[in-house]
Amino acid sequence: MSGFNFDVITLFPKAFELINNLGVITRAIDNNLINVNLHDLREFGEGCYRQVDDKPYGGGSGMVLKPGPIYEAHDSINKSSKSKTILMTPQGKVLKQKDFIRWTSLDQLIIICGQYEGFDERVRCLADEEISIGDYVLSGGEIPAITIINGVTRLLPGTLGDPNSLLDESHNNFLLEYPHYTRPLIFREMKVPDILISGNHKEISLWRKTKMYERTLLKRNDLIKMVNVSDFHQRNTDSNDNLNFYLQEENETYPDW
Ligand code: ADE
Numbered sequence: 707m708s709g710f711n712f713d714v715i716t717l718f719p720k721a722f723e724l725i726n727n728l729g730v731i732t733r734a735i736d737n738n739l740i741n742v743n744l745h746d747l748r749e750f751g752e753g754c755y756r757q758v759d760d761k762p763y764g765g766g767s768g769m770v771l772k773p774g775p776i777y778e779a780h781d782s783i784n785k786s787s788k789s790k791t792i793l794m795t796p797q798g799k800v801l802k803q804k805d806f807i808r809w810t811s812l813d814q815l816i817i818i819c820g821q822y823e824g825f826d827e828r829v830r831c832l833a834d835e836e837i838s839i840g841d842y843v844l845s846g847g848e849i850p851a852i853t854i855i856n857g858v859t860r861l862l863p864g865t866l867g868d869p870n871s872l873l874d875e876s877h878n879n880f881l882l883e884y885p886h887y888t889r890p891l892i893f894r895e896m897k898v899p900d901i902l903i904s905g906n907h908k909e910i911s912l913w914r915k916t917k918m919y920e921r922t923l924l925k926r927n928d929l930i931k932m933v934n935v936s937d938f939h940q941r942n943t944d945s946n947d948n949l950n951f952y953l954q955e956e957n958e959t960y961p962d963w
Contacts, residue, residue, distance in 0.1 A: 710740045710862055711786070711814040712855050715779045717758060717771075717821050719744040729854055734865045742855060745783065747821075750775035759821075759954035768823030776818060776829050789814035790834045792854065794847030795825075798836030801850075805837070806857040817854060819847030881929075884914040884923040 722744055724775065734740045750772055751758045759769040780791065790812055810817060818832065829958045830836065839850040859865055866872065887898040901913045922930055 708879075710810075710812075710858070711743060712740060712858075713743045713745060713783045713814065713816045714819065714851050714855075715745045715747055715776060715783075715817070716846075716848055716851070717747045718817040718819075718846065718848050719746050721831050724853065724896040725852055725855060728856060730860050730865060734859045734862065737864065739864055740855075740859050741863055743783075745779045746773055747771075747779055750778040750782070762823075770823060771821055771825035771829070773826040773828045776825065777832065780816065780818070780832050783816055785816070786814045787806040788812045789816060791818065791819045791832055793820070793830065793833035793836045794838075794850040794854075795820050795836050796838045796841075796843045798838040800841065801837050801839050801853070801857075803857070806854075806861055809854075809858050810861050815854065815858065817847070817851045819851050821846045882925060884917040884921070 716722070725736075725742060731740070731742075733824070735742065747758050748756050752772065757772070758775045759771050762768070762770045780825070788811070788891065790809070792815060794817060818829065821828075837854070839853050844850065861872065887902060891898050891903070901909055904910070919930075
């Protein structure tokens with residue numbers, strides 16, 4: 707099949723109805739840029755009750771997803787040569803924008819959604835990568851899987867109306883995005899900054915850059931390290947006079963987000 711294939715192994719295929727109402731993804735599906743193929747784990751369940759989970763060896767509360775149905779589901783999927791299998795788990799590596807970018811070079815992501823109290827440890831052997839969407843625990847891997855489908859899809863060529871909108875946005879470069887305004891000029895006594903209506907494109911560009919730095923410092927200063935003025939070049943705008951910084955060393959090659 708042409709386009710990027712997302713093959714999702716899940717006990718709750720209905721959860722993915724959400725993506726039919728998410729502008730960019732819906733458009734990508736309609737334009738055959740992506741296919742979202744849902745593999746209902748229940749169909750691979752064992753016995754006449756199509757059992758997919760069982761009690762944990764060693765005792766304890768809750769049920770554990772059995773390995774058999776997940777392996778069967780995974781085996782049933784046609785794999786391309788540029789395919790990776792991702793296991794959604796809170797124990798995985800925390801998802802960053804750079805992962806989305808990395809995965810756009812593939813043409814298939816097989817996503818396994820965990821469920822209940824967990825899954826049999828042997829399921830991990832199927833995965834090229836274990837991914838968490840953050841340091842919190844959800845009831846299953848469906849919302850994390852939708853996050854991945856969304857994040858990758860919007861980077862695929864032809865998906866966004868205006869591909870330039872990817873260039874400025876937060877997390878694609880090292881800094882958070884600058885503030886945006888649209889009409890009206892004055893809204894509830896809040897006025898659009900004069901610079902944006904000055905028509906001076908050089909100044910506007912400088913202002914936006916400054917705001918990106920300011921915002922990153924203010925909201926995500928974990929990404930920026932303040933340094934001595936003499937060490938690094940000073941930026942030549944008023945509001946930047948005291949903003950001398952550089953990105954943390956590891957961020958200079960690639961931001962860790
Ligand atoms: N399943 C449950 N919580 C999760 C998380 N934070 N990330 C990925 N998969 C999960």
